[in-house]
Amino acid sequence: MATAPAIETRHLTKKYRNALAVCDLHLLVPRGCVTAFLGCNGAGKSTTIKMALGMVRPTAGEASVLGTRVSDIRASCRTRQRIAYVAENKPLYGYMTPEQLMRFASSFYADWRPEVAAKLLGEYALPPDRKVKSLSKGMRTKLALLLALARRPDLLILDEPSEGLDPVGIEHLLQTIAVCSAEGVTVFFSSHQIAEVERVADRICILDKGRLLLNASLDDLRESYRCIDVTFPSVPFEREFQISGVEKIRTSGRQMRVLASRNAEAVVERAQQFHAVSIDVAPVSLRDIFLQTVQEG
Amino acid sequence: MLWYKAWLETRSRFLASLCGATLIVWFFAHHAESLTLPGPRANIYTRNVVFYSHQYLMFVWILCAILLGMGGLIRERAIGASSFTLALPVSRTRLVVVRIAVGLLEAIALGVVPWVAICLIMDSYGKPVLLSQAAFYLGLLISGGLIYFALAVMTASLVENEYTAPAVAYGITILMIVLCGNIAWLRPYADLWRFMGGDNHLNKGTFFLSGPFPWSGAIAALAVTTVLLATSVWLIQHTEF
Numbered sequence: 001m002a003t004a005p006a007i008e009t010r011h012l013t014k015k016y017r018n019a020l021a022v023c024d025l026h027l028l029v030p031r032g033c034v035t036a037f038l039g040c041n042g043a044g045k046s047t048t049i050k051m052a053l054g055m056v057r058p059t060a061g062e063a064s065v066l067g068t069r070v071s072d073i074r075a076s077c078r079t080r081q082r083i084a085y086v087a088e089n090k091p092l093y094g095y096m097t098p099e100q101l102m103r104f105a106s107s108f109y110a111d112w113r114p115e116v117a118a119k120l121l122g123e124y125a126l127p128p129d130r131k132v133k134s135l136s137k138g139m140r141t142k143l144a145l146l147l148a149l150a151r152r153p154d155l156l157i158l159d160e161p162s163e164g165l166d167p168v169g170i171e172h173l174l175q176t177i178a179v180c181s182a183e184g185v186t187v188f189f190s191s192h193q194i195a196e197v198e199r200v201a202d203r204i205c206i207l208d209k210g211r212l213l214l215n216a217s218l219d220d221l222r223e224s225y226r227c228i229d230v231t232f233p234s235v236p237f238e239r240e241f242q243i244s245g246v247e248k249i250r251t252s253g254r255q256m257r258v259l260a261s262r263n264a265e266a267v268v269e270r271a272q273q274f275h276a277v278s279i280d281v282a283p284v285s286l287r288d289i290f291l292q293t294v295q296e297g
Numbered sequence: 298m299l300w301y302k303a304w305l306e307t308r309s310r311f312l313a314s315l316c317g318a319t320l321i322v323w324f325f326a327h328h329a330e331s332l333t334l335p336g337p338r339a340n341i342y343t344r345n346v347v348f349y350s351h352q353y354l355m356f357v358w359i360l361c362a363i364l365l366g367m368g369g370l371i372r373e374r375a376i377g378a379s380s381f382t383l384a385l386p387v388s389r390t391r392l393v394v395v396r397i398a399v400g401l402l403e404a405i406a407l408g409v410v411p412w413v414a415i416c417l418i419m420d421s422y423g424k425p426v427l428l429s430q431a432a433f434y435l436g437l438l439i440s441g442g443l444i445y446f447a448l449a450v451m452t453a454s455l456v457e458n459e460y461t462a463p464a465v466a467y468g469i470t471i472l473m474i475v476l477c478g479n480i481a482w483l484r485p486y487a488d489l490w491r492f493m494g495g496d497n498h499l500n501k502g503t504f505f506l507s508g509p510f511p512w513s514g515a516i517a518a519l520a521v522t523t524v525l526l527a528t529s530v531w532l533i534q535h536t537e538f
Binding site for chain 2: 050053054055056057073074077078079080081083085087088089090091092093094095096100103104105107108109144147
């Protein structure tokens with residue numbers, strides 16, 4: 001079980017009446033790395049996470065977390081000892097104070113580190129004896145993060161963790177994610193902030209309309225994705241460049257822009273065959289990869 | 298610590314209810330002689346303090362017990378806090394059972410404390426209340442009244458809105474009281490209001506409850522409460538969050 005993936009789903013599907021939230025999802029999140037879960041609003045990220053945590057029942061398929069099948073309710077309950085989760089909504093319990101919440105949360109987890117909790121309480125400048133309902137959205141987010149980060153879990157799941165945080169808070173969060181990863185914690189987080197993802201993620205999963213469109217390491221993506229700008233002496237034929245690995249072609253007069261997920265060399269070779277005047281090959285940002293993948297999907 | 302959470306969640310409702318209920322019985326005890334209530338003047342303390350304060354306490358107790366049954370996971374889902382609760386390494390059954398148990402204890406305390414107050418106040422006035430009478434009334438109040446608490450818990454397991462859930466629970470309660478009190482064939486079995494008020498055991502001359510405690514009725518009422526609470530647990534186990 002120690003070598004089982006952190007999260008594994010097979011044919012995972014969730015249907016709400018006529019709406020398909022997650023469709024036949026095969027997701028594999030390896031241990032020991034930071035995996036980012038990207039997708040537009042309503043792509044099914046939170047539903048997938050909730051299914052992995054047993055909060056939502058799949059319509060079909062199954063999910064395992066840290067080697068435990070989610071459908072095994074008792075084992076799944078024990079496995080949650082090893083998971084820290086920060087939900088998309090972070091209102092927590094409005095009737096408790098941060099101090100009471102910390103005391104409450106610490107009683108459930110053997111891996112609770114009081115010194116880390118105290119340190120984070122100070123760093124986040126959270127008032128320990130003010131009711132949670134009177135805290136700002138950013139403060140509640142920080143408190144939710146504190147409750148997860150004060151532990152030393154095997155798996156840290158963060159659903160849009162930077163929502164509501166100021167730039168200082170975001171920076172602190174990203175550094176903390178990096179530290180957690182260095183300590184051997186597997187981090188799985190969903191986000192809309194691609195710049196943040198690029199800074200800390202080892203792997204990228206892109207979900208759109210409930211389907212997994214991409215699951216690759218960030219290094220591989222950076223290595224293989226290329227944007228090729230070509231100028232031809234006359235108007236080029238797009239179909240000549242529709243070769244394997246080409247994701248998108250945009251032509252404007254004698255200019256052509258090709259986005260290739262692999263096989264960039266073949267595109268360059270084809271451009272040379274058509275007597276290209278200039279060829280410019282550039283790496284592609286994660287933002288462009290995301291936009292391209294989602295639009296294609 | 299789930300007990301601690303349930304207590305923090307309900308304590309303001311509970312303490313306010315407790316103060317309200319105790320104030321009502323204090324009012325009846327303190328003004329026993331000056332209150333002009335229907336019934337013979339004989340045994341004025343038994344009539345005004347024991348019987349009438351119980352009737353008002355019963356009304357307030359039902360209102361408060363319904364409030365104590367509100368909240369829990371469905372309400373947390375509405376405000377977005379259920380994800381934190383459900384991520385705890387605790388089964389849903391335990392989460393719900395602890396929440397119900399705290400509510401039950403509070404509802405029982407809400408009956409016991411005012412009755413203890415009646416006994417203490419009347420004792421201090423030199424007009425002690427018979428403990429057997431107090432226990433009879435308390436037994437009727439709690440055994441019958443917990444059905445309303447269970448009904449509220451079940452409503453809160455289905456309806457998530459902060460105001461809709463109590464409105465639905467109060468609506469069902471009023472409907473139950475009206476229907477069970479007015480439909481002839483239902484009255485002997487389901488008229489909880491009369492059962493809790495001790496109408497079937499009241500001696501209208503002395504205003505004392507007489508006869509044996511209705512154990513069969515109390516057990517039947519507690520069985521219905523158990524079924525309603527078990528249904529609530531089942532509903533939560535099968536709810537999507």
